[in-house]
Amino acid sequence: MTEPFRTTRRVEFGDTDMAGIAHFANFFRYMESAETDFLHSLGLSVSWTAGGERYGFPRVSVGCDFKRPVRFEDVLHIAVTVEEVGRKSVRYRFDFTRGGEEVAVGRITAVYCRHTPDRGVESLEIPPNVRSKLTGAD
Amino acid sequence: MTEPFRTTRRVEFGDTDMAGIAHFANFFRYMESAETDFLHSLGLSVSWTAGGERYGFPRVSVGCDFKRPVRFEDVLHIAVTVEEVGRKSVRYRFDFTRGGEEVAVGRITAVYCRHTPDRGVESLEIPPNVRSKLTGAD
Amino acid sequence: MTEPFRTTRRVEFGDTDMAGIAHFANFFRYMESAETDFLHSLGLSVSWTAGGERYGFPRVSVGCDFKRPVRFEDVLHIAVTVEEVGRKSVRYRFDFTRGGEEVAVGRITAVYCRHTPDRGVESLEIPPNVRSKLTGAD
Amino acid sequence: MTEPFRTTRRVEFGDTDMAGIAHFANFFRYMESAETDFLHSLGLSVSWTAGGERYGFPRVSVGCDFKRPVRFEDVLHIAVTVEEVGRKSVRYRFDFTRGGEEVAVGRITAVYCRHTPDRGVESLEIPPNVRSKLTGAD
Numbered sequence: 001m002t003e004p005f006r007t008t009r010r011v012e013f014g015d016t017d018m019a020g021i022a023h024f025a026n027f028f029r030y031m032e033s034a035e036t037d038f039l040h041s042l043g044l045s046v047s048w049t050a051g052g053e054r055y056g057f058p059r060v061s062v063g064c065d066f067k068r069p070v071r072f073e074d075v076l077h078i079a080v081t082v083e084e085v086g087r088k089s090v091r092y093r094f095d096f097t098r099g100g101e102e103v104a105v106g107r108i109t110a111v112y113c114r115h116t117p118d119r120g121v122e123s124l125e126i127p128p129n130v131r132s133k134l135t136g137a138d
Numbered sequence: 139m140t141e142p143f144r145t146t147r148r149v150e151f152g153d154t155d156m157a158g159i160a161h162f163a164n165f166f167r168y169m170e171s172a173e174t175d176f177l178h179s180l181g182l183s184v185s186w187t188a189g190g191e192r193y194g195f196p197r198v199s200v201g202c203d204f205k206r207p208v209r210f211e212d213v214l215h216i217a218v219t220v221e222e223v224g225r226k227s228v229r230y231r232f233d234f235t236r237g238g239e240e241v242a243v244g245r246i247t248a249v250y251c252r253h254t255p256d257r258g259v260e261s262l263e264i265p266p267n268v269r270s271k272l273t274g275a276d
Numbered sequence: 277m278t279e280p281f282r283t284t285r286r287v288e289f290g291d292t293d294m295a296g297i298a299h300f301a302n303f304f305r306y307m308e309s310a311e312t313d314f315l316h317s318l319g320l321s322v323s324w325t326a327g328g329e330r331y332g333f334p335r336v337s338v339g340c341d342f343k344r345p346v347r348f349e350d351v352l353h354i355a356v357t358v359e360e361v362g363r364k365s366v367r368y369r370f371d372f373t374r375g376g377e378e379v380a381v382g383r384i385t386a387v388y389c390r391h392t393p394d395r396g397v398e399s400l401e402i403p404p405n406v407r408s409k410l411t412g413a414d
Numbered sequence: 415m416t417e418p419f420r421t422t423r424r425v426e427f428g429d430t431d432m433a434g435i436a437h438f439a440n441f442f443r444y445m446e447s448a449e450t451d452f453l454h455s456l457g458l459s460v461s462w463t464a465g466g467e468r469y470g471f472p473r474v475s476v477g478c479d480f481k482r483p484v485r486f487e488d489v490l491h492i493a494v495t496v497e498e499v500g501r502k503s504v505r506y507r508f509d510f511t512r513g514g515e516e517v518a519v520g521r522i523t524a525v526y527c528r529h530t531p532d533r534g535v536e537s538l539e540i541p542p543n544v545r546s547k548l549t550g551a552d
Contacts, residue, residue: 018292024197025166063201154432300473301442335438339477
């Protein structure tokens with residue numbers, strides 16, 4: 001088991017709602033930005049072009065449990081863990097903390113896909129070089 | 139078992155991403171707007187003031203499974219079902235369809251709360267008159 | 277001078293910020309959705325494909341003046357006026373009112389464009405049939 | 415004239431739209447985050463509590479001109495300049511560049527306000543200690 005990848009994110013004024021806390025839907029923006037940071041750290045991306053074709057990791061299942069409200073100017077620490085790499089998919093867990101205190105836990109399952117010319121998407125087996133990076137074997 | 143509440147939502151241009159489909163995080167905005175429609179249909183709200191105090195239904199757990207991509211100008215039909223009313227919480231299911239085809243299924247669990255003067259929140263038992271509306275007994 | 281096109285938009289919970297009012301950036305989402313409604317009413321769109329090519333109206337200049345704060349569940353009335361149709365561009369004005377009271381005035385200037393294969397955009401003269409619709413001559 | 419304050423912002427996947435570029439409304443999110451960075455650098459904020467009262471800088475007028483499209487993973491450099499400090503208001507200019515190339519210029523005018531107990535806002539003269547920081551005299 002490898003160490004989680006760690007990044008941070010500040011809660012912006014426009015992320016809050018009238019209850020004075022970060023609106024729940026924004027946690028998925030935070031997760032996406034942490035996922036991008038993580039993939040960058042491996043030399044990967046969430047969407048890219050290769051050989052004239054576009055590849056990417058669209059999300060098929062996402063969720064988040066909220067433990068404590070967070071507020072404007074809070075700095076969230078996000079630990080990204082690869083929980084499972086399937087044949088075609090990868091599941092990330094995002095542990096959000098603030099000052100050492102757990103505030104939320106989210107999950108994203110993304111599927112490795114190629115965009116087809118008719119604006120559809122086709123799922124593919126994750127290639128060995130991408131898999132070994134995601135599992136930390138590389 | 140009561141019939142689901144039904145509402146619609148159009149995918150806006152700014153809801154799409156570079157993959158040409160509605161960005162996944164926006165489904166939580168769609169769910170929230172359907173939740174507001176549903177609560178309005180019962181004479182309730184997601185946040186209100188009574189007796190000088192503010193009450194509401196902050197979300198503690200949310201999720202969404204995506205079956206098919208949706209695109210700009212698609213009209214999504216959203217069926218809202220109350221799956222469970224606990225002592226302090228309510229869980230909604232949101233079935234998204236487009237032209238009769240399932241595109242996503244989301245869930246939100248919200249907890250009945252009073253906002254405390256120190257900017258915290260305190261969970262409360264759902265009062266009988268609210269409960270009977272949510273369960274359709276009323 | 278033609279009559280403005282009229283549409284409405286409800287302020288959602290997630291549109292508010294910790295000041296208890298709709299966050300200013302969301303007015304541009306409201307304008308875009310009103311622009312789409314307006315273009316639909318003319319049989320046009322903000323982005324479409326014709327003859328295998330993608331056309332659209334990307335925005336080159338936008339602004340908004342805020343007169344009064346608006347809150348969760350407010351229903352905004354939006355009047356869309358075509359202020360000017362240039363050779364390649366169109367400028368819209370959006371008058372936001374709530375209960376007859378002016379709350380904001382926004383503007384969007386969009387340029388008629390074709391997307392080029394290299395992911396660039398090329399501005400074009402607005403064709404006569406589009407122009408006559410925008411000016412209300414049609 | 416003081417030097418502009420400089421910060422950066424990465425374009426996230428969810429910031430893009432189906433045209434493959436950052437959606438125009440997101441530039442106001444970028445400006446707000448740069449404004450927060452700038453105010454932090456002066457020991458100020460966009461919203462705070464003092465003596466049991468809430469103060470802040472709600473925006474009364476905003477705008478943006480777009481020169482070149484920006485894309486996923488682009489790093490935008492944002493230079494924040496205080497263009498004018500009025501009796502009650504401050505106007506910022508935000509110069510966005512990418513690799514030395516101008517991509518957008520935005521402006522925000524914000525008014526110094528106190529939130530009143532009835533959920534209204536009252537504009538106030540900017541106090542001397544805040545003014546001197548904004549003008550760079552401090």
